[in-house]
Amino acid sequence: MNETTTPDLGFAHYWAQGDIVTHSVAYLLLLMSVASWYYILSKAWAAWRIRRSASAVERFWDAPTMDDAIALLTHADSEQVYSPLATHAVEAVNVKANSSSLNANVDPGELVTRTLRQQINRVSQRLESGLTLLASVGSTAPFIGLFGTVWGIYHALVAVSSAGTIQIDKVAGPVGEALIMTAVGLVVAIPAVLGYNALTRVNRVTLGELDAFAHDLHAFLTTGSRISAGPGRKA
Numbered sequence: 278m279n280e281t282t283t284p285d286l287g288f289a290h291y292w293a294q295g296d297i298v299t300h301s302v303a304y305l306l307l308l309m310s311v312a313s314w315y316y317i318l319s320k321a322w323a324a325w326r327i328r329r330s331a332s333a334v335e336r337f338w339d340a341p342t343m344d345d346a347i348a349l350l351t352h353a354d355s356e357q358v359y360s361p362l363a364t365h366a367v368e369a370v371n372v373k374a375n376s377s378s379l380n381a382n383v384d385p386g387e388l389v390t391r392t393l394r395q396q397i398n399r400v401s402q403r404l405e406s407g408l409t410l411l412a413s414v415g416s417t418a419p420f421i422g423l424f425g426t427v428w429g430i431y432h433a434l435v436a437v438s439s440a441g442t443i444q445i446d447k448v449a450g451p452v453g454e455a456l457i458m459t460a461v462g463l464v465v466a467i468p469a470v471l472g473y474n475a476l477t478r479v480n481r482v483t484l485g486e487l488d489a490f491a492h493d494l495h496a497f498l499t500t501g502s503r504i505s506a507g508p509g510r511k512a
Contacts, residue, residue, distance in 0.1 A: 278398045296432075299454060302425040303461065306418060313414045316407035317472035321355055324479045330354045331483070334490050353459060358404075358483065359490060360481060362396045366494050386499045393491040404480045408473055414472035422462015429455025 333353035338348035347363050354360040369392040432454065 280474060288485060298428055299458070300427060302421060302458060304426070306461050306465050308427075309414045309418055309421075309469075312463070313374060313411055313469040313472065317476075318409055320407055320476050322444050323471070324476060324483075327358050327483055328479065330356065330359065331486060334359055334486065337363070338493075358400050359487065361400070362393055362487065362491055362494060365396050366498055368392075370498050384497070389495050389498050397477060397484070397487050397491060401480075401484060404483060406476050408476060409478075410475070411469045411473040414451075415466050415473055418466035418469065419462045421467070422458045425458025425462070428457040 330353045333350050335348045336353075337346045337359075340349055342365075347360065347367065350363055351360040359456075366389050369388045
């Protein structure tokens, strides 16, 4: 009795059927996936550390002196997100002691405002680093996978045209290659989009807390009293 053997249609078979274009698309998607997962994991770890240290902002105001408050916040703020605002703002208040500095001629309130704004901008840039890459991967990976899909279908049509008749063994490889490229594109894009949305929300909350902390610092350093002016602030 004759036995009919079917070819192995696993991933290795489809990879062997691919050409340089297919392999280039696959390597590009792999590179995009590695880069996006690196940023997702590293930024998620940093975000967790930032959220853990956020409670130290309120304990900052319970310290007996400003030096103690800065020391407490610096120790708790492992990512150095909140503490630079306090340290640089206090330095700006004491800048009058340096008569050779141009900042010594600036109004203290304006100097503190400018210092706090600069520190918030620096923190914002650090928090948002990598998000552009995640957004780019999430928006382009499906289309790169779609290009691989179109290329696989083109191979299938070429195989049918050269054979003259539709043969499963001639079409299965290119069609399977096309479907794999579609799936890979989605597998790369979905985590990047979810990671981007989650990190964007965490950054928005953190920047809101930074803005509130900056207002409280400005009020304390310029008038000697702490104000309450927005959600999340306590008098």
